[in-house]
Amino acid sequence: EIAVKTIEDDKIYKEYFLKIYGEKPTSTHIPKAIAAFERTLETSNTPFDDYMQDKENTMAESAIRGRRIFMSEKAKCFDCHFGPDLTGDEFRNIGLYNGIELIDKGRFLITKDSSDLGKFKVPGLRNVAITAPYMHNGMFKTLDEVINYYDNPNLVISNAINTDDLLAMPLNLSNQEKTDLKHFLESLTDKQFISNKTSRWKDDQFIKKTVDIKKKVPTNIVETFIIKLNSLIFIIYIIFFYPIRHFNFHFI
DSSP, X not given: OHHHHHHHTOHHHHHHHHHHHSSOOOTTHHHHHHHHHHHHTOOOOSHHHHHHTTOXXXXXXXXXXXXXXXXXXXXXXXXXXXXXXXXXXXXXXXXXXXXXXXXXXXXXXHHOOGGGTTBEEOOOOTTGGGSOSBSTTOOBOSHHHHHHHHHOGGGTOTTOSSOXXXXXXXXXXXXXXXXXXXXXXXXXXXXXXXXOTXXXXXXXXXXXXXXXXXXXXXXXXXXXXXXXXXXXHHHHIIIIIHHHHOTTTTOO
């Protein structure tokens, strides 16, 4: 009910629902809209995919170096972001809960397990360069901000609670390594989005609306929708599509 009211109160989203579904936002249409959005992210026409298929001149040298950093013990990205969509579909606490200004308890609101305090689902990284803002609360607007955060989370949030051990120590990435890592993440962008100069992903107003929705809707409401959808989508994907489309993507 909270999610429905929040989206219904937003003029732009209300217009979208009226145009697409012929009526105002409902608990039936909102999950369908989320599922439709997630399907747009299930893409494989990227420079990275071409590179993995041994096509020549598909990824810049900087992006190739960034891939090595991504998989390295130093950066540790691959510990959480692996598989065809670069997510292990796990829940992790990356230091964005301190019980003061960052009060969203994340997965704990669903499980009531204290070990889940501040944990959120690890997102996939396909098209990540054009799906800002980042984090569950939209607190970072650029990939540069995200990379700088992971390099040393304590510089941004010094009093986080229950942070994953993977982030216990600074990564100490050089400026060049940060740039290379960013270029690798950009190589995960589907070419249809790169060629579409009028893409909504580049619309600042759309980004602002996304941030507003993330801030207004409690995590437990959003997770309830997304977890159910992801479970069904994941099962169908593994059975029918994964063996065909992503056979060699485990080993990036």
